[in-house]
Amino acid sequence: MEKIKNPKVIYLIASLLIVIGIVVTCIWKTNFSLLYSEHTRIDVYLGKEYHLEDIKQIVKEVFPNEAAIYQEIETFHDSVAINVKQVNEEQIKVIKEKIKEKFEIEDIDSKVNYQIMPHYRLRDMIKPYIIPMIITTLIILAYVGIRYLNLGIFKVIGTIVLRMIISEAVLASLIEIVRIPVGMLTIPVAILVYFLVTTLTVVQFEKELTVKIAQEKKNK
Amino acid sequence: MKNIKLEKILTILIIIAICLISFVGIFVMEQGRMKSILPEYSLGMNLTGARVAKFKVSEKTNEIIYNAEGNVVTDGKNEDGSLKEGFTKENKPVNSEEVLNETNYQMAKIIMEKRLKDMGISEYNVKLNSNTGEIVAEIPENEQTDEAIASLTYVGKFEIKDSETNEILIDNKDVKHASAVYGSTQTGTTVFLKIEFNQEGTKKLEEMTKTYISTTDEEGNAVTKNISIEIDGDSMIKTYFGETISNGILQLSIGNVVTSNEELSTYIEQAARIASLIDNGIMKVQYELQENNYISAPIEKETIQAIVITIFAVLVIGFAYWIVRYHINGILAIISYLGLMATVLLVIRYANVTIALETIVSIISIMVANYAVLQYALNRFKKGKENKKEIIKQTYQHYASILCPLLIAGVVTTFFRWLPISSIGMVLFWGIAILAIYNYITMKILFDVQEVEK
Numbered sequence: 098m099e100k101i102k103n104p105k106v107i108y109l110i111a112s113l114l115i116v117i118g119i120v121v122t123c124i125w126k127t128n129f130s131l132l133y134s135e136h137t138r139i140d141v142y143l144g145k146e147y148h149l150e151d152i153k154q155i156v157k158e159v160f161p162n163e164a165a166i167y168q169e170i171e172t173f174h175d176s177v178a179i180n181v182k183q184v185n186e187e188q189i190k191v192i193k194e195k196i197k198e199k200f201e202i203e204d205i206d207s208k209v210n211y212q213i214m215p216h217y218r219l220r221d222m223i224k225p226y227i228i229p230m231i232i233t234t235l236i237i238l239a240y241v242g243i244r245y246l247n248l249g250i251f252k253v254i255g256t257i258v259l260r261m262i263i264s265e266a267v268l269a270s271l272i273e274i275v276r277i278p279v280g281m282l283t284i285p286v287a288i289l290v291y292f293l294v295t296t297l298t299v300v301q302f303e304k305e306l307t308v309k310i311a312q313e314k315k316n317k
Numbered sequence: 318m319k320n321i322k323l324e325k326i327l328t329i330l331i332i333i334a335i336c337l338i339s340f341v342g343i344f345v346m347e348q349g350r351m352k353s354i355l356p357e358y359s360l361g362m363n364l365t366g367a368r369v370a371k372f373k374v375s376e377k378t379n380e381i382i383y384n385a386e387g388n389v390v391t392d393g394k395n396e397d398g399s400l401k402e403g404f405t406k407e408n409k410p411v412n413s414e415e416v417l418n419e420t421n422y423q424m425a426k427i428i429m430e431k432r433l434k435d436m437g438i439s440e441y442n443v444k445l446n447s448n449t450g451e452i453v454a455e456i457p458e459n460e461q462t463d464e465a466i467a468s469l470t471y472v473g474k475f476e477i478k479d480s481e482t483n484e485i486l487i488d489n490k491d492v493k494h495a496s497a498v499y500g501s502t503q504t505g506t507t508v509f510l511k512i513e514f515n516q517e518g519t520k521k522l523e524e525m526t527k528t529y530i531s532t533t534d535e536e537g538n539a540v541t542k543n544i545s546i547e548i549d550g551d552s553m554i555k556t557y558f559g560e561t562i563s564n565g566i567l568q569l570s571i572g573n574v575v576t577s578n579e580e581l582s583t584y585i586e587q588a589a590r591i592a593s594l595i596d597n598g599i600m601k602v603q604y605e606l607q608e609n610n611y612i613s614a615p616i617e618k619e620t621i622q623a624i625v626i627t628i629f630a631v632l633v634i635g636f637a638y639w640i641v642r643y644h645i646n647g648i649l650a651i652i653s654y655l656g657l658m659a660t661v662l663l664v665i666r667y668a669n670v671t672i673a674l675e676t677i678v679s680i681i682s683i684m685v686a687n688y689a690v691l692q693y694a695l696n697r698f699k700k701g702k703e704n705k706k707e708i709i710k711q712t713y714q715h716y717a718s719i720l721c722p723l724l725i726a727g728v729v730t731t732f733f734r735w736l737p738i739s740s741i742g743m744v745l746f747w748g749i750a751i752l753a754i755y756n757y758i759t760m761k762i763l764f765d766v767q768e769v770e771k
Contacts, residue, residue: 132615135446140610169366169613178612212371212608215444215453225735233729237722244718281363281615281674288678288741295722296686303718 111263118270127219127273130280131166131180135216139179139192142208143200146174155195156181159188184211222284230291234261237295245302247309257298264294328762329649332656339659356666361673361736362440366613367455370466372429372604374417374450378408391483411603421601422450428597429454429469435593436465437586439736440673450602457736458611461586468590471549472603475595477525480545480555486525491518495595497588498568499581505574508584510591512567519565526558548594624677628684635688643695646764650691653759657687660755661748668747675737676744682723683748690716690752694760701766709760713753724749 141152149167156165160181170176184192189211197205238254245253268290272279342353382393385403393404400406426445429452433441442455456465477487493515499508514522531541545552546569554569571591572584636654639647661683665672693715697708723745730742 166615168615171611180615213446213449213451215446215451217442217444221443226738229730229733229735229738233726236725236729240721240725244721284737285675285678288675289681292678292682292723292726293685296719299719299722303715 108263111267114270114274115263115266118266118273121270121273125273125276128276128278129216130278131164131182132214133217133222133278133280134182136180136182136214137184137211138214139181139184139189139209139211140170140176141179141196142170142176143196143202144175144208145200147177147200149177151199152177152179155192155199158195159191160184180214219279222279226284226288230288234258241299241302245306248302248305253302257295260294260298261291264290324762328759329652332652332659332759335663336655336659339663355663356669358666359669359671361671361676361740362455362457362614363674363737364614364672366458366611367442368458368462368466369608369610369612370454370456370469370606371608372452372454372469373607374422375411375603375605377411377603377605379411380406381409382406416601417450419447422447422452424598425450425600425602425604426452428473428600431597432468432593433465434734435596436461436468436589437734438465439671439734439739451607452604455612464586464590466606466609468594470604470606471594471600473594473597473599474547474549476547476550478545478547479529480543486544487514487518487521489595489599491515491521492595493518493565495592497571497585497592499585502574505576506581507574508571508581508588509568510571510588512569512592512595514565514567516565519563522565522567523561523563526560526562529557530559531557548591553591628681632684639692639695643699646695646698649763650695653756653763654687654691656759657752657755658684660751661744664747664751665744668743670743670747671736671740672744673737673740676740679727679741679744679748682745683752686716686720686723686749687752687756689719690756694756694764698764698766703766705761705764705766708766709757712760713757720749720752 152167153165156179163181166180168178168180170178189209193205193209196202196209202208238257241253241257242250265287268287271277272283338355342355344351344353346352382390382400383405384390384393384401390404393401393406395401422445426443430441430443433443433454433456438456438461440457442453444453444455445451446453454466454469456462473489475489475492476485478485491514493513495510495512497508498511499506525544529542529544531539534540541557543555543557546554546556571588572580575581575584636647636651639650641647643650661680670676690712694708694712697703697711698705703711727742727745727749730738731746733739733742
């Protein structure tokens with residue numbers, strides 16, 4: 098990695114993004130994906146094999162402009178869970194009618210039911226990762242401090258810690274500003290950014306160390 | 318020269334074979350059907366599905382019978398089920414109005430999470446509806462699932478009582494810690510539920526072990542005073558003590574002496590389940606299981622396809638660059654690259670590493686690292702300033718330092734029980750280990766120094 102030519106500009110842009118991110122979060126709160134926010138799960142027990150496309154068609158007719166996520170209930174391919182943001186009694190009634198008609202099911206009231214699923218809390222999502230990442234970071238800092246001692250221990254540790262924090266903060270801010278839904282891929286992406294920033298910073302230190310050693314040899 | 322060529326061809330053939338085995342599989346005819354003999358990938362909860370259990374705040378009532386003096390009694394009914402003369406009864410909700418608040422719901426959620434953790438459940442999500450108090454727990458589907466879900470409905474009231482008078486001798490507030498332990502003897506291994514008591518509890522235990530013993534009366538008959546160990550009022554065991562316990566540690570054997578690993582893990586799970594109930598406090602709200610279904614993973618095929626297509630597209634661009642810039646060495650590097658990924662995937666299968674969605678981080682990291690290592694080496698092979706041995710040495714010297722943080726992350730995270738974290742660690746660890754060995758072999762055999770500097 099080339100040494101960043103004007104880090105001040107990059108840090109300024111990053112700070113700006115973080116500030117905007119904080120403001121956006123305060124005003125609009127975090128945008129969670131459908132399954133991670135409070136939503137309604139409609140359970141349909143068909144008792145016979147079905148084509149998901151048929152279910153999707155019915156859902157599309159009842160919730161024309163809404164996103165829906167489908168999950169299979171149990172493993173017999175005869176029941177399906179439909180996740181939507183929210184439903185009212187009228188929509189449930191229509192769904193029941195359409196399913197009854199399509200799949201020729203009697204006693205439809207006992208075959209379709211719905212429930213409100215609670216939302217995930219961001220802190221619950223992050224909690225299991227905190228201790229492993231802190232321990233990993235401390236060991237990496239110890240390694241970097243020893244390996245690049247020649248470059249100045251405070252400089253290398255300060256740089257890598259700053260980059261780790263800023264990169265994660267910028268990622269979080271971008272998620273908030275662009276209103277990317279927080280969901281299953283959020284944590285993996287955050288870890289990937291952590292790995293990427295750490296590795297690229299080490300690449301930079303490695304280059305600086307090589308140059309410094311060469312310089313020292315030359316001076317001798 | 319001939320030998321070198323033969324070595325190269327043989328290596329390429331082996332890599333292609335590994336790729337075919339890993340990406341396509343080995344199939345044999347079994348009972349008229351083609352069956353893969355490779356172990357299946359073990360997938361985590363967010364890629365396969367989970368048991369979703371929904372707990373609602375219990376609306377049950379307890380029948381309480383009072384005697385004529387207004388005291389609560391347990392034997393207030395006649396044989397025909399009618400109340401005794403002068404006795405009255407009251408149906409009291411198990412959850413009084415005062416306990417139904419957000420603080421207690423939150424506390425119940427935290428206790429459930431702690432219980433799942435103590436039971437060794439490798440991955441779980443617990444969600445709370447703060448308004449209704451409903452709790453949804455998602456845990457992986459395996460032989461432990463039913464027991465784990467059942468244990469979440471317990472309030473967690475632990476009591477040691479006099480089995481005759483029902484007097485409470487010890488309860489949760491006397492307990493310091495409970496855990497599952499096992500010890501080996503000459504006859505086999507025994508699993509214990511180990512309950513450590515605090516200072517107050519230690520005194521009570523010592524007193525109890527002096528009182529609840531088996532003695533002989535003046536007529537020579539055995540007289541035994543028993544205790545009953547109860548969880549939520551259900552008696553687990555009725556016993557007496559053979560010796561005084563003054564160290565504040567009560568060890569109760571769970572099951573029989575075990576002679577196999579399977580039995581051992583069953584009893585340990587059983588003991589851990591009870592320990593998790595005792596160790597994590599009492600829920601102020603009583604819950605009951607409302608729904609319990611296996612629900613498939615929410616990830617739609619389109620999401621996985623999008624991820625795979627993106628990775629594939631990036632790889633194609635990277636490979637095209639290698640071919641254009643490094644010609645034969647570039648093609649050989651592509652073969653080597655694919656071979657490494659195939660080997661990593663094979664090791665993941667055989668090492669029984671459970672893949673979670675988070676594992677994608679490790680796989681991408683290995684792919685990027687492998688590309689960078691080969692790119693560095695290819696550049697040097699093209700420049701031709703050093704001989705092959707020197708190029709390999711420099712590549713390894715350069716990347717050993719750079720990949721060290723990733724290796725640290727791999728090793729550290731492997732030791733955590735939380736599956737998404739440990740799977741990142743295991744894949745990262747195996748990936749970097751294989752990368753180091755595999756690339757050394759392939760670089761040595763496949764690549765040639767292209768332009769020797771004059």
